[in-house]
Amino acid sequence: MNGRRLFLVLTIWVAWLAGPSHAQGFAGLGSDADGFAVPQPDPQFSFPQDHGAHPDYRIEWWYLTANLAAEDGTKYGLQWTLFRSALAPEDGTGWQTPQLWMGHAAVTTPDRHFVSERLARGGIGQAGVTADPFEAWIDDWVLQGDWAQMQMRASGPDFSYDVGLTAEGPLVFHGDDGYSVKSAAGQASYYYSQPFFSVAGTLSLPAGDIAVTGTAWLDREWSSQPLSDNQTGWDWFSLSFDDGAKLMGFRLQQTDGNNYTSATYIAPDGITTAYPDGAFSATPLENAAQREIPVRWQVVLPAKGIDVTVQAINEDAWMSTTVPYWEGPVDVNGSHQGYGYLEMTGYE
Template identity: 70%
Template sequence: MNAKYAALLVIWPLPALAQGFAGMGTGAEGFAMPAPDPVFDFPADHGAHPDYRIEWWYLTANLDGADGQEYGLQWTLFRFALAPETGEGWSVPQVWMGHAAVTTPTDHYVAERFGRGGIGQAGVAADPFEAWIDDWRLWGPDFGDLQMRATGAEFAYEMQLDAQGPLVFHGADGFSVKSASGQASYYYSQPFYAVEGVLTLPEGEVAVTGSAWLDREWSSQPLSEDQTGWDWFSLSFDSGDKLMGFQLRQTDGTEFTAATWIGPDGTTEAYPDGAFDAEPLGLTEVAGREVPTRWQVTLPDRGVDVTVEAMNGAAWMGVSVPYWEGPVRISGSHGGRGYLEMTGYE
């Protein structure tokens, strides 16, 4: 799910905020719209879909350092279209935004970049795969064997990613419904990456290993006008099972939810609205607001009743459209680690 939608505030007029978070409840006349029963075409669908209004390549990682410390890592590239037309050079109506972050138990380092399509500054190629904005890159011979790098004022990282399992598809074979009125996206993930590399922090370099989860999603109007933000969980359990779950908060105080259970072999089961539940247990004051950073997450059909707690409650993304994103630890019926993203907290 992720803060990808937040990117649109950069280009959408401020009055649009009244219609869904960052204007994503507004109409999308002229753009393509997701439809049920999608037929994906790989490797082409790893690349960009400029007929749709917004898209992202969104990677998070839970890492263990050679120094005995845990780390979290984020690398994200967003594409959003200013208009449903084509062009050349500077007239190409595609804007790109990158977010990179490193989280430690005590610090959270963030960087943001913007680029234009059509001039080579940013983009995505499908075969061989390459996603880039300036010198930030995610690339490799295919989607299963990737390298990744990014730099910020206080950090840098170079990582190697090796997929240990298949792609997984959310919702109905990749058609992910986001509201009772039918807004939707195309949504698949590669949640099985093994990662190794080097983080560079103010204290110096540290070798790291761990696991990563990459989300791919595109749409043109994925939210309804009464949805104000979301809480998104990607949880990797010690058993080898995984759970993606999200709730979209609505103006009447209710939530629309969806979830995907992922077995160690990549088999999936999708869960509709109401099956997954996330209830805040504790708040952290960060960036002048209170954000829930400790949750009770349940999926009764799978016997999941866990506490999900931020490794660092201050993992605030102070970017153009701010949000919270950071690594979490899992305890209760299942143990493990994962990532949490939260938007729309004022």
């Protein structure tokens, strides 16, 4: 991409993402749907088609996080994300397409956080998603395979990774069979995950190549207005426990100081139980030294006897991207032991 085109894409992204808070700006999530399709209850998913893009919806992402370890036991976190946003509810070709793409990649170590970002316009082959065969890409970053076996690559100025993913459990659907309500007013998204990937591959960092193994969690979500106009950000947890169970939970911050919450408990065999607003809680316990953002939390789901402390492996896992946020691996201790990932938006 030449400098002028890059500037135009950046200008479009910044103008579209601008808003009263980072969370609103991050995906235009609180603005009106403006003619885009809107998720409806009782979704009827169709695969592999729904692994692909939905250009009639404004916002969509393919979001993978991984908890990894080297042979010496050192813990690492890995992120690969492709965001699609639309200026109009259509696809189009070439430079006329209203589809915009943004990619984020990161590697987190106990004392470093490596971040890279890519921006692209759809329709010119620089970024996109095909459903069958599945391939999501932006420039030379790629996530591809048949959702049973996947390969993933990305790189930045001082890091790269190339890892293989193997699904060892089923897809899971959040909320009401994949219809995930996000506010008391009823805003919602379509939301499903593959939280059962095993991972093996190589991280390339300034100190050299590192062979790693672990697990990964891939989220798929799309909507056109999933937040209400009084919501300013979110805290999202994906936790894996030593007994094989998993927990997805989020709280959405509101301007009145309250939070809207939702959670999905995932049994080791993939059977899910959805929990509505108020059943799950996440309470900040301690902020990072570098900025006013919580890096230790108490997470509670009484219905499953879950009362755990979630602690960041690296406090400074700040995504210094076009719209900044915090994303990093965590340790889990308390009623359950385990690990996971934490994402926080709406913070400075």
